[in-house]
Amino acid sequence: MNTSSLIQSVTDRFRDAVLSSHGWRGDATVLVRREFLVEVARHLKEDPALQMNYLMDLTAVDYSSFGKKPAPAFFSSAGVAVRPSSQIPDEAPWPGPPERSRYAVVYHFYSMAHKHRLRLVVPVEEAADGTVAPVDSLTGLWPGANWLEREIWDMFGIGFRGHPNLKRILMYEGFEGHPLRKDYPVNKRQPLIGPVN
Amino acid sequence: METPPTSKTTAAARTDPAEIETRDMLLNIGPAHPAMHGIIRIVAKLDGEQIKDAEVEIGYLHRGFEKMAEVVDYNGVIPYTDRLNYVSPLINNMGYCMAVEKLLGISVPERCHYVRVILSEISRISDHLTCVGATAMELGSFTVFLYLIKAREFLWELVEKVTGARLTVTYCRVGGVKADLPDDFEGPCRKAFAETRKVLVEADGLLTRNRIFTDRMNGTGVISAEDAISYGITGPFLRATGAEYDVRKDCPYAVYDRLPFDVPVGTRGDNMDRFLVRMEEMEQSMRIVEAALRDLPPGPVLVNPETGRPIPAAEMVDLAKMGKIEAITGGCAVACPTLGGSGRDRHPSIATDEKRVFLPPKEDGYGNIEGLMQQFKLVMHGHGVRPPKGEVYFPVEGANGELGFYVVSDGSGSAYRVRVRPPCFAIMSALHTLLVGDMMADMVPTFGSVNMIGGELDR
Amino acid sequence: MPKEPSFLTSRLSEAIGWARKFSIFQYPFVTACCGMEYMATACSHYDVDRFGAGFPRFSPRQADVLFVVGTISHKMAPVLKRIYDQMAEPKWVVAFGVCTCTGGFYDNYATVMGIDTIMPVDVYIPGCPPRPEMVLDGLMKLQDKIQLQHATGTRPGPEARPDVLEP
Numbered sequence: 001m002n003t004s005s006l007i008q009s010v011t012d013r014f015r016d017a018v019l020s021s022h023g024w025r026g027d028a029t030v031l032v033r034r035e036f037l038v039e040v041a042r043h044l045k046e047d048p049a050l051q052m053n054y055l056m057d058l059t060a061v062d063y064s065s066f067g068k069k070p071a072p073a074f075f076s077s078a079g080v081a082v083r084p085s086s087q088i089p090d091e092a093p094w095p096g097p098p099e100r101s102r103y104a105v106v107y108h109f110y111s112m113a114h115k116h117r118l119r120l121v122v123p124v125e126e127a128a129d130g131t132v133a134p135v136d137s138l139t140g141l142w143p144g145a146n147w148l149e150r151e152i153w154d155m156f157g158i159g160f161r162g163h164p165n166l167k168r169i170l171m172y173e174g175f176e177g178h179p180l181r182k183d184y185p186v187n188k189r190q191p192l193i194g195p196v197n
Numbered sequence: 198m199e200t201p202p203t204s205k206t207t208a209a210a211r212t213d214p215a216e217i218e219t220r221d222m223l224l225n226i227g228p229a230h231p232a233m234h235g236i237i238r239i240v241a242k243l244d245g246e247q248i249k250d251a252e253v254e255i256g257y258l259h260r261g262f263e264k265m266a267e268v269v270d271y272n273g274v275i276p277y278t279d280r281l282n283y284v285s286p287l288i289n290n291m292g293y294c295m296a297v298e299k300l301l302g303i304s305v306p307e308r309c310h311y312v313r314v315i316l317s318e319i320s321r322i323s324d325h326l327t328c329v330g331a332t333a334m335e336l337g338s339f340t341v342f343l344y345l346i347k348a349r350e351f352l353w354e355l356v357e358k359v360t361g362a363r364l365t366v367t368y369c370r371v372g373g374v375k376a377d378l379p380d381d382f383e384g385p386c387r388k389a390f391a392e393t394r395k396v397l398v399e400a401d402g403l404l405t406r407n408r409i410f411t412d413r414m415n416g417t418g419v420i421s422a423e424d425a426i427s428y429g430i431t432g433p434f435l436r437a438t439g440a441e442y443d444v445r446k447d448c449p450y451a452v453y454d455r456l457p458f459d460v461p462v463g464t465r466g467d468n469m470d471r472f473l474v475r476m477e478e479m480e481q482s483m484r485i486v487e488a489a490l491r492d493l494p495p496g497p498v499l500v501n502p503e504t505g506r507p508i509p510a511a512e513m514v515d516l517a518k519m520g521k522i523e524a525i526t527g528g529c530a531v532a533c534p535t536l537g538g539s540g541r542d543r544h545p546s547i548a549t550d551e552k553r554v555f556l557p558p559k560e561d562g563y564g565n566i567e568g569l570m571q572q573f574k575l576v577m578h579g580h581g582v583r584p585p586k587g588e589v590y591f592p593v594e595g596a597n598g599e600l601g602f603y604v605v606s607d608g609s610g611s612a613y614r615v616r617v618r619p620p621c622f623a624i625m626s627a628l629h630t631l632l633v634g635d636m637m638a639d640m641v642p643t644f645g646s647v648n649m650i651g652g653e654l655d656r
Numbered sequence: 657m658p659k660e661p662s663f664l665t666s667r668l669s670e671a672i673g674w675a676r677k678f679s680i681f682q683y684p685f686v687t688a689c690c691g692m693e694y695m696a697t698a699c700s701h702y703d704v705d706r707f708g709a710g711f712p713r714f715s716p717r718q719a720d721v722l723f724v725v726g727t728i729s730h731k732m733a734p735v736l737k738r739i740y741d742q743m744a745e746p747k748w749v750v751a752f753g754v755c756t757c758t759g760g761f762y763d764n765y766a767t768v769m770g771i772d773t774i775m776p777v778d779v780y781i782p783g784c785p786p787r788p789e790m791v792l793d794g795l796m797k798l799q800d801k802i803q804l805q806h807a808t809g810t811r812p813g814p815e816a817r818p819d820v821l822e823p
Binding site for chain 2: 172
Binding site for chain 3: 226227229230236258259260261263264276279283284346347350353363415540
């Protein structure tokens with residue numbers, strides 16, 4: 001199935017779950033609500049027309065400082081978006097990050113039988129006191145999601161409901177904070193031994 | 198009254214199965230271990246020699262690649278990508294550059310695609326050589342390791358001829374490659390391949406029908422295709438189980454759809470099949486490179502029709518610094534491809550013509566104001582390659598499987614988020630299922646065939 | 657105050673230094689990309705066995721030179737320190753690769769900025785990764801150091817890091 005028919009089939013089936021969709025640069029992308037994640041994922045895996053048997057990747061993005069980098073003082077009119085080439089046909093701009101949510105958990109699915117890919121974006125809000133809304137875990141459908149979700153917990157602090165063993169995977173136990181969040185400075189070190197250099 | 202235990206009573210108690218108390222032994226195969234390539238920690242619960250459970254702990258080489266990618270600009274991420282899968286650095290470079298090119302929506306010249314494919318395949322061969330060699334070494338065959346590393350040295354000398362570095366090459370750029378292949382590339386390449394084929398024949402003779410090797414590799418570390426797919430495993434690991442998925446065939450990129458090659462697929466999913474798949478893949482990679490060298494389109498080599506005179510690059514730079522631009526505006530400089538990059542003559546064949554992405558050739562950068570502006574806009578802090586806002590995912594076939602780059606751009610000079618989908622992360626998350634049921638000594642070949650590369654696993 | 661060296665003791669020191677420097681039992685603590693160049697140095701093309709250092713000993717009790725090869729993250733640092741503490745004197749440490757010398761270009765939350773913050777280092781071999789010729793040069797410098805150690809009786813300690821680097 002090509003990009004638009006993929007998006008169409010998912011959107012038709014889950015009208016109330018899908019927030020928006022696009023096919024920017026040929027990647028079929030669908031934004032779904034947090035609560036419907038497991039249902040949509042199960043449909044993607046089991047539906048014979050889709051047969052997305054691979055959960056290729058599971059990652060998250062912190063959109064809190066999106067678009068906030070200062071533009072250069074001179075020549076600000078030049079050096080903006082490069083025109084798409086003839087091989088990549090679409091001209092519509094990217095819709096932008098999900099509104100009103102700080103994080104987005106991004107799932108990439110692939111079907112070995114049909115050779116098509118789909119990206120699922122789940123916006124995750126952060127409350128005013130800093131608690132992050134939990135997302136349902138997909139370890140029941142794909143055991144490979146186990147470590148991927150642990151990594152998101154480690155790096156971003158997004159919790160997954162129903163995960164058997166949600167603890168840090170890349171950082172060590174005594175580490176405080178979640179390094180890939182935009183408010184964690186790059187070189188803030190918390191050494192176990194040795195000086196803070 | 199209880200009789201004090203005598204040797205007779207305790208001996209009787211020892212042989213009665215209901216009375217014997219057993220406990221599993223926890224063996225910590227710690228981060229610093231000779232047989233583990235790279236640093237991970239496996240806590241194995243052993244019942245005698247059999248592994249009942251294994252807990253794998255990673256993260257000892259986490260170097261913050263994704264955080265650094267947000268700090269430096271788009272071209273500055275490329276040295277960090279070299280160090281991801283450090284045995285096949287060119288594949289990582291290529292994957293990242295192609296992802297950013299997809300984000301930008303530009304395409305590179307065809308010759309550039311061929312050059313990238315040739316070097317990727319050479320990288321893949323050196324990765325498989327290292328993996329097979331290290332596995333063989335741990336099973337006692339030090340000779341095979343030395344032979345395969347000898348072959349790898351020939352390939353690294355070849356890579357050094359093209360890129361200037363043996364291991365961490367930083368060869369691809371967003372929009373092209375650093376420099377074209379040197380003119381005398383084909384001869385040494387064929388010689389290196391002849392040596393590699395000789396070495397592979399020797400290794401095959403020493404290992405494939407060797408009773409010691411096959412007994413340890415057959416039937417150990419078995420995984421079924423469904424399990425492998427549910428863990429997200431791709432690459433030679435998956436193909437050894439029987440499922441046929443290769444990104445180069447199923448979702449072709451660069452010029453792989455025009456090059457003839459086969460994808461070896463195993464049947465049983467054990468260590469022996471993985472070894473055989475890797476050995477055959479090396480032969481197929483060499484086939485790809487030879488076909489690519491045959492089909493390599495000659496790049497448009499620009500020679501100024503008026504003067505047609507090449508000058509050495511250093512002389513050109515000296516003249517430009519002294520302001521004697523008239524002497525060099527017409528000529529094309531001859532730059533050393535490994536050090537100086539490329540002159541104006543080769544530039545159209547290795548780089549996209551999109552001015553906002555790739556640096557100008559040196560003659561233009563020193564010679565005229567447009568080139569200088571292009572150089573300034575790309576190099577100065579605060580400027581640089583600025584893709585439109587968006588997100589892309591681009592998969593390439595790494596040596597371990599599907600290596601995907603997910604890049605999110607917010608329109609500024611450095612990436613907003615770069616995520617690399619590491620192929621061996623999926624394989625390592627399935628390691629505990631591979632180890633359970635086997636004996637402790639089977640951990641060594643199983644782990645060797647996983648080809649865990651710490652830089653890629655922990656990033 | 658060391659005794660005045662006599663003819664016999666200085667010859668003995670030389671002999672001990674010679675024997676030690678040509679029978680190096682290295683512990684290659686390999687973590688990252690430099691490990692590939694370490695493998696290349698140890699193999700037949702750039703043979704390190706001709707220096708007598710061909711046999712890696714993977715137990716810290718049996719090794720005398722600790723080659724720290726590749727980036728050390730903060731998670732790995734306690735393990736490295738423990739391995740170093742377990743080694744018996746005389747022992748030397750070689751920082752192989754720029755990540756172990758100064759942290760390399762990984763100036764972030766995860767990397768130790770130079771292993772000399774946690775243990776004394778004898779020879780620094782910079783490079784990312786260093787070419788095998790550089791590794792052999794560093795090994796020869798280490799051999800010079802080993803030769804002198806018994807004679808002078810002192811072991812050069814770690815150079816104090818200047819205070820200006822402290823936050």
